[in-house]
Each structure stands twice: as structure tokens, then as C-alpha cells.
Amino acid sequence: MLPFSNIAIIGLGLIGSSIAHSVRASMAGARITGFDADPTVRARVIELGFCDDVSDSAGAAVTDADLVMLCVPVGAMAAIAAEIADDLPADAIVSDVGSSKGSVMEVLSKTLPSARIIPAHPVAGTEHSGPDAGFATLFHDRWCILTPPDDALEGDVEQVKAFWEKMGANIEIMDAKHHDLVLAVTSHLPHLIAYTIVGTASDLEDVTRSEVIKYSAGGFRDFTRIAASDPTMWRDVFMSNKDAVLEMLQRFSEDLTALQRAIRWDKGDELFDLFTKTRAIRRRIIEEGQDDAAPDFGRSHE
Numbered sequence: 001m002l003p004f005s006n007i008a009i010i011g012l013g014l015i016g017s018s019i020a021h022s023v024r025a026s027m028a029g030a031r032i033t034g035f036d037a038d039p040t041v042r043a044r045v046i047e048l049g050f051c052d053d054v055s056d057s058a059g060a061a062v063t064d065a066d067l068v069m070l071c072v073p074v075g076a077m078a079a080i081a082a083e084i085a086d087d088l089p090a091d092a093i094v095s096d097v098g099s100s101k102g103s104v105m106e107v108l109s110k111t112l113p114s115a116r117i118i119p120a121h122p123v124a125g126t127e128h129s130g131p132d133a134g135f136a137t138l139f140h141d142r143w144c145i146l147t148p149p150d151d152a153l154e155g156d157v158e159q160v161k162a163f164w165e166k167m168g169a170n171i172e173i174m175d176a177k178h179h180d181l182v183l184a185v186t187s188h189l190p191h192l193i194a195y196t197i198v199g200t201a202s203d204l205e206d207v208t209r210s211e212v213i214k215y216s217a218g219g220f221r222d223f224t225r226i227a228a229s230d231p232t233m234w235r236d237v238f239m240s241n242k243d244a245v246l247e248m249l250q251r252f253s254e255d256l257t258a259l260q261r262a263i264r265w266d267k268g269d270e271l272f273d274l275f276t277k278t279r280a281i282r283r284r285i286i287e288e289g290q291d292d293a294a295p296d297f298g299r300s301h302e
Ligand SMILES: NC(=O)C1=CN([C@@H]2O[C@H](COP(=O)(O)OP(=O)(O)OC[C@H]3O[C@@H](n4cnc5c(N)ncnc54)[C@H](O)[C@@H]3O)[C@@H](O)[C@H]2O)C=CC1
Pocket: 010, 011, 012, 013, 014, 015, 016, 035, 036, 037, 038, 041, 071, 072, 073, 074, 076, 079, 080, 097, 098, 099, 100, 121, 122, 123, 124, 125, 126, 127, 128, 129, 130, 131, 230, 233, 237
């Protein structure tokens, strides 16, 4: 039995198109109606053929839906919720895939007060965006975190859980505040660090000319991959998860200052101890079989 039979996907970029491909691959018989605000994206989606129907308004896309999946940047959630409000069927479940959860839940519940909202965050992605970037296996063996509000119906949570499980994801359920704190350190801060270090290197490039590119060894190359991620999406993540990111950034800068001091005062043993600890963390991740759940998001697909 299918968890949903009429799925509206709003926002047809990397995540929206991956959901569509994945539904096609794992939920035969489910109907997918798509909408994207960008007409060139809509035209491309019709060419690619991964939706049964592409509507030319968000309202039209949701009229028959039993699941509405919002796959737009976090900063666009309020606008899209307002656009679908009048056409949303009373019994439809509304979900989203935003990388931050607290602020999204706030705007969705304010704009759609009587909707059955079950937010989700697939912790899977790549640095690519747009409808050509999606692929059916993106969520295989990845975590998808659900952050249902306290008054969510258990049956609704189960349905959304079943939907993601069909697409190959493993489910974790937590509250939105906890999600935002955990993701601030495991995903948002690493992106901020990558943006910073690649920016710093590009400022230096005036001095070193093309040396930054020529000698970009493993570590720096990994940072450039992450720093190639979509600017709109990441601007919105930092604006929406401001408190948790600032908290983690504060701790990070204190730790960085401690390292700076250790280097300045020739405290090699302090560096050694830290590097030994971090190496053990990597080993534990590999032992637990999650080595490809971290920095390699989707690279095997390239
Ligand atoms: N990129 C990643 O690796 C991951 C992204 N996410 C989340 O998924 C969401 C979508 O991200 P991506 O698919 O990567 O972005 P994307 O840039 O590939 O696609 C977003 C699409 O939304 C459309 N859009 C923007 N505003 C709209 C509006 N008001 N109405 C209708 N369509 C609109 C854009 O035209 C674009 O086609 C974001 O909230 C992001 O935080 C979650 C997990 C991983």
C-alpha cells in the first residue's frame, strides 16, 4: 500500500527532483504534480519528464494532493505557504525538506494554521542544484529527521515516515530545537568554515596568482566542493538558524583561539592530543559504517 497517492512537489531543484525520481522508482502508481516559481525550471522538468504534471501555479499543483512536499529554500517557505493556503485540501499532509526546522515550522503553522504539518529534513544532498541535479538514490541509507509538532497525529507521522522509508531513508524523530542545534554543528558550521576558507584563499590569490588552484590538495579541494553549494539556500539556512549557528560559532572560535595559542607557544603536545582525539572520532564513524554519510554526500553520483 502506498503512503500517498497524489504528491505535490513544490520547488523542483536538487531535492524536489530527487524525491520525484525516487517516488517513481519506489512507489509505482503514485501521481506526482510539480510546481516551481521559475518558468525555465518548469520547462526543463517537462523535458526531463519526472513529473506526471507540471502546474503553472502553486495553488493548482496542490488541489488534489494528499501530500504537499515543500522543497524551496527555507527563506521562501512563508511565501509558498501563503500561495497554497486557499487551495490546500483539508486532509492533505504538508511537509518540507528545509535544512533548518524551528523557523520553518513557525512560518508554516502561522500561515497554514489548520494544516497537518509534519516537517522533515533529509540529511542528504550535494553541492549541485536545479532539476538536472536530482537522482533516485540520493536518500538511500541516509538519515531523514522528522520534527513533528507536539500535537501532530501519530498516523500522520507514520505516513510520512513510511514515505521516506520507501525512498530508502532511515528515520529519526526529534524536536525542531534539538535538530537545529545538532545540524548547526554537523552541517551548518562546516559549510560556514568552507565558505570562509575558500574566500580567504581567493583573497590571497592576488598575491599567489593561480597557485591556490594549482596546488589545491585534498583538504582544500573538499572545502571548494562544499563552498560551491547554492548561495540562496545557504544564506537562508544561516538567517533562519541564527541562534544555534551563533552559539556553535562562538564555541568554535574559542577552540580556534586555543589552537592558535598552542601554536604560538610551541605546545605541540596540545595539538597532538587534539588530533589524536579527532582521528578516533573518524575511526568510530567508519566502524559504525557511516563513513559515507559525512563528507562525501552524493559524490559517487558525479
Ligand atoms: N541541497 C542540499 O544538499 C539539501 C537541501 N535541503 C533543503 O532543500 C530545500 C531545497 O534545496 P535544493 O533542492 O538544494 O535547492 P535548489 O536550488 O536545487 O531548488 C530550489 C527550487 O525552488 C524554487 N523556488 C524558489 N522559491 C520558490 C517559490 N517561492 N515557489 C516555488 N518554487 C520556488 C527554485 O526556483 C528552485 O528550482 C532547501 O530548503 C534546502 O535547505 C535539504 C537537504 C539537502
